[in-house]
Amino acid sequence: MKLEQILKKKIIIEELFSIQDVVRWVSSCFSMSNLWYGHGSDNPWDEAVNLILPILGLPPYIWNRVYNSRLSIKERKIIFELVIKRIKKRIPVVYLTNKTWFCGYELYIDNRVLIPRSPISELINNKFKSIISSHNHPKYILDLCTGSGCIAIACSYLFPNAHIDAVDISLDAINVVEHNIQLHGLENRITPICSNLFNKLSKYTYDLIISNPPYVNKKDISFLPKEYSYEPKIGLISDNKGIGIIEKIISMSPFFLKKNGILICEVGDKMINIIEKYPDIYFQWINIKNGGIGIFKMENK
Numbered sequence: 001m002k003l004e005q006i007l008k009k010k011i012i013i014e015e016l017f018s019i020q021d022v023v024r025w026v027s028s029c030f031s032m033s034n035l036w037y038g039h040g041s042d043n044p045w046d047e048a049v050n051l052i053l054p055i056l057g058l059p060p061y062i063w064n065r066v067y068n069s070r071l072s073i074k075e076r077k078i079i080f081e082l083v084i085k086r087i088k089k090r091i092p093v094v095y096l097t098n099k100t101w102f103c104g105y106e107l108y109i110d111n112r113v114l115i116p117r118s119p120i121s122e123l124i125n126n127k128f129k130s131i132i133s134s135h136n137h138p139k140y141i142l143d144l145c146t147g148s149g150c151i152a153i154a155c156s157y158l159f160p161n162a163h164i165d166a167v168d169i170s171l172d173a174i175n176v177v178e179h180n181i182q183l184h185g186l187e188n189r190i191t192p193i194c195s196n197l198f199n200k201l202s203k204y205t206y207d208l209i210i211s212n213p214p215y216v217n218k219k220d221i222s223f224l225p226k227e228y229s230y231e232p233k234i235g236l237i238s239d240n241k242g243i244g245i246i247e248k249i250i251s252m253s254p255f256f257l258k259k260n261g262i263l264i265c266e267v268g269d270k271m272i273n274i275i276e277k278y279p280d281i282y283f284q285w286i287n288i289k290n291g292g293i294g295i296f297k298m299e300n301k
């Protein structure tokens with residue numbers, strides 16, 4: 001069967017009734033399309049679930065029997081329009097639903113910020129086991145290049161006694177962070193700061209700096225799948241072949257960390273460039289099990 005044969009409003013309105021029917025149908029449509037997965041799912045079924053459940057106001061995981069619930073015609077029409085946008089315009093699902101979950105915490109997302117997908121989530125889910133001493137929880141944390149605030153918010157739950165500064169150069173991103181801080185009632189715990197890296201921060205303050213900075217080489221951006229074109233360029237591209245911002249973070253972090261403070265930084269595929277550039281620095285590369293490479297830990301001795 002061809003995509004044009006099944007991608008019809010008449011089918012979803014007249015022939016499909018339950019959540020399960022619609023998830024199956026959307027998944028089939030996605031399978032027959034040339035989509036890129038990588039903004040929260042890696043297969044057509046999960047992509048369909050990620051589109052449909054938030055639109056219905058449901059949590060990301062539901063009991064199997066809820067899949068038998070019937071959808072209203074209005075709900076099916078809304079889902080149809082979004083499926084068309086996903087397939088024809090290749091808009092990532094999260095920008096269509098304006099909702100995602102990071103480490104299990106709900107976030108509001110729109111195209112002013114990158115869609116959260118950092119493998120740093122795995123470290124947070126594992127409570128930074130073997131990375132941060134369980135007897136020495138950080139009290140002052142900096143989430144540098146915070147975007148939606150996903151890392152700051154997840155860390156505020158993991159370290160309930162910590163204060164977190166969430167820094168981004170983009171005022172648009174800071175507005176999204178503020179929205180997410182309000183969503184979680186964390187106004188007293190997280191301070192959003194619009195700053196070019198460390199410019200507006202105080203020295204020797206932090207026990208922990210976590211960062212997922214931009215690290216795509218400008219030249220490579222045109223090779224990325226169309227889905228990435230909807231994300232803010234400032235969240236993806238960095239100068240100096242992708243490592244300009246990472247270099248600044250490495251050189252300036254020691255002035256903003258307390259003694260024995262820790263920097264955790266994601267550099268992805270730029271890991272090799274960083275190792276070559278700094279032969280004398282000891283980076284502890286963290287093993288990530290669920291996919292993703294290039295997160296290092298550095299201690300301020």
Ligand SMILES: C[S@@+](CC[C@H](N)C(=O)[O-])C[C@H]1O[C@@H](n2cnc3c(N)ncnc32)[C@H](O)[C@@H]1O
Nearest residue numbers: 116118145146147168169170196197212214235
């Ligand atoms: C890769 S995104 C990461 C967002 C978020 N931490 C996450 O993991 O989804 C990088 C973020 O860095 C911000 N950024 C870029 N250059 C910056 C700079 N010089 N100072 C502070 N933030 C910067 C961008 O606006 C973007 O929100």
